[in-house]
Amino acid sequence: MKKLVPLFAIALLLGGCRGAQYYYKTGNKYVKSHMLKESVTAYKQAIDRKPGRVKYRMAMDQQGNALLEELYTSYRFADGNDSLSIYKFLEAEKWRYYLKPYMNTSRYEGFYDRDYADQLDRFLSQKYTRAEKWIRTREFDRAQTNLEEIKSLDPDYKEVQSLLEFSQVEPIYVQALDLFEGNKFREVHDLLQPILKKYPNQEVLRKLEEQAIERGKYRLGIISDPNIDGSEATMTTALQSAVISLIQKNNDPFLELLDRTNFEMLQQEQEAIINGTTNEAAITQELLAADAYLKVVITHVDENEGKLNKNTRRGWERYYVTTKNNEGEEVKKAMYKKVTYREFTKQNEASYDMQLAMVERSTSRILWSESFHHKDKDEIHYVEFSGTGDLFSGNWRYQNNEHPSDHRRNDSRSMNRLVKANKRIQSTSSMRKDAISALAQKAAAHVNQQKLTKE
Incomplete structure (x- = not known):
């Protein structure tokens, strides 16, 4: 892989260092193959690098005129076919503008403008008439192609902008109306969003979208379990706040969360439903408007704060002394x-453990229920050592005397890592x-995936 890098760099360098003469010769090769567009493109590169070189200019003038003559001749031969003539003329004009900074193109400027204007007027008139016909017959795709x-x-040209907008908007509006009548309110919204971004001033579409959102609005109350307490209850309260915040950040126009001030009433009503009783105090105007409850509960909390285990170990520290060898040289x-x-x-x-359940308010039917588990663990393992040398683990009997059971492990690297290990x-x-x-x-995420909509 190391060998490829300099080769790639050299290739880039050579590509960037191609000189004017290279492009001039390349242009000559194209001329021999009668590839006029490629030849003038190569001559342009040569002139850009050596603007004062006369032979480059002469080659460009000769082949550029040959190209333009060929293109405008092709345009003249297409006379009688307005569609073909128009695009032949536009191609010739494109190359004239391309060559103008490098050669004299004045002989071609304006020479065919009147003929082109007449051809264009006839062509656009025919296309416009056909587009109007296809709009009347509601063939919008064909109309759009022409427009x-x-x-x-x-x-x-005439009202082409407004006709094009109508041809794009009308079929979507009709399709959206059918979806609206079928109570497919979210599909109405999804269908209208792209066209409204393109044409934001389409008030009819905007009003239809607003009606779809209002009719499809799903009102959701978030509740807990009145029977939980302790760590589960404390954590559930924090979890509910976080869930509410994340759902709101999703900005789903069809999902409306009930005011937090009514959550206690929601819980009272849910408890009454569970117990099979009626709790009139819990029923408010807002609760009556709710479509469902989202039950978010931490059902189990297991936290184990471990003990910091401390042990004094025996080991060895390596240090160096300076001595002299047999030749009298100092060594460590x-x-x-x-x-x-x-x-x-x-x-x-x-x-x-978290329990997530959606309960339909009108029937107390559980629409769906999911359980989630989360587990976490962290551990530390480090060594404190007051010495300055490398530390080795091992064991010894007496600190100041040797003993046959004394031993030292060759593990200074792992021990030094423990000395530097994280203590938090x-x-x-x-x-x-x-x-x-x-x-x-x-x-x-689970709630947002449901794409809750009232139908």
């Missing part, structure tokens, strides 16, 4: 001394915050 072509040739010699160090370990764990651990309270965020995202 788009007219617009590309003359954007200000590794030595080991018996030391103690402290080893610390700790593990925090937490797991949470994520607390279970932090895990709880992360769990609320993760579970809220899952809950909000």
